[in-house]
Amino acid sequence: MSLTEKYQAVGRFDASTSAQHQAELVRLLGGAATSLEVDFSRIEFLSSAGLRVLLFIANEAHKKGGTLQLTGTRAAIREVIVAVGFDDIVLLKD
């Protein structure tokens, strides 16, 4: 059985906010959920520290047999994820 939890992220996803996002995402993944769907439509900025959190969470989901999916990602942020080659680790959906 696979269960997907949803999460809404807002604002900047950088060094100052990533720890908070990470804690929240880890908590969501700590329950029965195996996959996470993060609404990225309201994220304005993604730094490398934020990318590390996405990578970490994707790995946690992968261990449970699930995935990390981002929805509504803006073009500029999508570019960042593609540029570091994380587009097959973190699934991007419109």
Added chain:
Amino acid sequence: MQIPDWLGESRVMSALSADERRHVEERQQQANASLAPYIGLACLIFFSAMVIIDIERYREHLFNLSLSGIAYSLVAVCHITLALSIVPALALKSRRAAEDRTLAARWLRWHQVLLMGSLLTVGCVAVLLDGKFMRLGSVLIVVNLLYALAWRCRFAVNATSVLISSVFVLRNGAGEALLPMVAFGEMAAVICLCAIGGAVIHRDRVQFYLAQYRESLYLARLREEISVAAQLQQSMLPAPWPATHEFAVHGLMRPAKDIGGDFYDHFIIQNGAVCLVAADVCGKGIPAGLFSMSAKSAMRATTIQSSTATAAPDPGRLVAGVNNLLHEGNEDLLFVTAIYALYQPASGQLDFVNAGHVKPLLLNRDGHARWLDAPKGCALGARAGRTYSAVRIDLQVGDTVLLITDGITEALNTEFEEFGMDRVMQALEGAAGIDAKACIERLLSAVDEFTGGVEQSDDITCIAVCHQPAWG
């Protein structure tokens, strides 16, 4: 229930080192100095009332040579001393006191000595003259509660206060009507509580000052360590820069904070090839800096190892090996994006791998610039088992390849605009026949001009290699 720690402050202070005690005393003095002008104002009101009483006593001819007359005279002198103590207290607010710290300290000492001396004398005279402890008690409350005293005095002051308050109840309470006895009891309780309160407040303040002082020492040491580490990090980046007729390399790493998460590397391997790296670890500061050093070592070790094993190492497979090495035991999943290049000075052949990094720029002898595309590779250390493929380009005489990090393309100006890849190109286009060093200088001066003094938010790294530079 915890019994109040009467000796608290004295015990804390006596256990301190000379340095710590000096610091705490300095802070206490500062607190006293900021309080003194207000006490001075309060004394002004008190003094005005006392002057009226003294004038009244003078009119009633109470200042005579009898015992009580002498006592009244002494009290009047004390009132004048009290008035004198107001002057230095108010003067502490003046500009001269702010400018001259030693003068201010002297004024404060004068104020305290005059104030406490006169108040305590008045209190003692009241006890001697008509056996009233009330005034001495009040004086002790004021002195004890408000000012930070020399720590050796505090216990004596506290003990006297409590002793007086008990004498006060015993002398006034026994045999009287019930109502005044309750009032005296309450007064005694107030004196006692103020003594205890003063002791606790001042002990806590001493501990607070002490904690701050120790924290500041720790921070100073940490700052020192970080600056040493930053110097060490710079010295771990390779120098000097080779500049021969065959090739020239130049670059730099300018961290945003003391420690950077970027690094570059260049070294010659066994088959004569030059290995060039520009890399950027995710995040910033000390964690990124530590990971960058381990990534740099991993790249060097893997390159040297495979260059001894095979005559022409495959950069793609080499980077894949580095990726697996960096992923191992990397529980926090730090990753590093990099351009890894192997350049043959003899033939001008340059193979490079792009692991999630900013594209390299090729600047030819005529000043034409173009970005070099390569198959997209994943950032290193993120996932094991990734594959990477290299792209080969043949450098012509005078060609320069520039590797940068996103600290350059994402440098912000006062309008929050990014420098961007286009401006990198604009900065270098038309620069015909420049070598590696000139290329780096030109790019950085363009970045600095663009940012216009805005604080650097990310590490800036660039390294350029020029094939057969036209020296002279």
